[in-house]
Amino acid sequence: MSGVVVAVSLLGCGGSELERAEVDATGRMDQAIVGGNEARPGSHPWIISLQQYGSHFCGGSLIRVGNRAESDIVLTAAHCIYDGTSRLTAVAGAHDLASPSSTQQVVSATKTVYHPAYNPDTTVNDIAVVVLAKPIKFSATVQPVCLPWDTVSAGSPSCGQSSSMRPTLVSQPSLAEPPRNPVGLVPGEASVPAENTMMIAAGWGLTSEGGAAYSNVLLQVGVPIVGSAALARQYSSQGITIFPEAMLGAGYAQGGKDSCQGDSGGPLVAKALPGYTLYGITSFGIGCARAGSPGVYTRVSNYRSWINAQIANNSRVQ
Template sequence: MRSVWAVVAAVGLSGCGGELVEHEQVAVVDSVGQEIVGGVEARPNSHPWIVSLQEYGSHFCGGSLIRVSANVEASDIVLTAAHCVYDGNSGLTATAGAHNLDSPPAGQVTVQAARTVYHPRYDPDTTLHDIAIVKLERPIRFSSTIQPILLPAAGAQVADGAEGTVAGWGLTREGGYDTSSILMQVGVPVVPHRTVAEAYAREGIDIDKAAMFGAGYTQGGKDSCQGDSGGPFVFKNGSGKYVQQGIVSFGVGCARAGLPGIYTRVSNYIGWIRTQVQTLSSVR
């Protein structure tokens, strides 16, 4: 995630018509008690929806592949953070099916971005409404190692204390210089809004409950970091399937005590996401 990552920094759509959490999805990570800061490798292919956004072959942000049609096993839409694409990205590509970016597996796919659209009310000063869509030049077909993530129902809330998993190729420590070539993961619990709001108020930052939520440990030590921005924060639902509730957005430093990471609340934007999919996607 960040260093108020420059207030830059923080899991897809099953069907545009309405059922957002009912399609099948592959099994993922069995254990989530692991950190990105500090460095623990994710199990290969355990996050089949995660995407590496790159400029001229260099990773800079994460994203997630979302389903755009219930009838087509392919997608040309990636969900990410607005701050990742706000300044425009020439040479932007999306890589799916990746694990070790330095050693691409046979099933890895890279597609050029055709267009980026960030939320019209995104505020780069406050990082409010930190959500964006990347439209790809051609659809990426789903496979055993590439799958879309489910999105929550509109307005759904994540319970305080619920533990989710965030993954990415970002820095493994605050102040580091190089992002990880290996996909890393961390499990962190949702922190009550009042606790998050009070902690960030002391930093002069307002946390909007409808649009954001925080996750992390009181003692710190586990978090996402720069380069993880835009990536998915997923939780298991009652059916044992994973749903993207958050997008890595921002924070103060990485894994600092008393300052949980801040995530865009995906359920607040389901209507906007549907509209963008219907407008932009060529998959029918």
């Protein structure tokens, strides 16, 4: 599947802002992690590699659909599936895509549904679900991510957990866990993360703007939330409108760390209660890891009702 070009004044990967007055933005379907490091295998058990004809093109997140230890619904970005999904498969439990593990699960998709108000020109409402032919079974390396406003009570199913998560690493400096969130988010209050809250993006995308190949291994990067007003100012200078209720930004003012092409549709999470929670879906940006151009993510909390409706209408897990 080719990259989705968003018809707004936003510079895609490659080229200088001075080279043209009107520039294009590429949705992050073809955009990997820049400035991050290799994740510990199994530390992002909810992440999905969406593939066509066996090749990775976008990320996704496995979500819980009921009380059983399985799910047939994956959340991703609308721009990932907008141009068609022939021979689409979802790969769960993956780490090194070049060396599949025995615990990896590969399931075909039967249906995709993008938000009815998705606008490919403005990238607003950039959210979709992938409905699988059969459920993906939960295991030590495959678990659903929590959604904003999820709660936990005695006997209720869990989410956002990983048996391999540890706060620090000494013996393997090249591998890392998602950094612990210093804010200590809780359900409800966490539906809109505060400015500077540390988030974690992950994926198999490019490791530099204009790179030639995706990463074989799962990479992650920590990026802080950018306030809605600051995000809107930074993008308005490029002629791009930010919709605060539907989008959130994350990145450093100096750049250097970001998601990139190939990470589209993948998760932006933070440690909260009851577990790691999905606050954003990788959507778009100006290039990759540029100063003053934070990544833009779909604000998941705005779509909880829509997600619930898709589960009710499409999931066959009882």
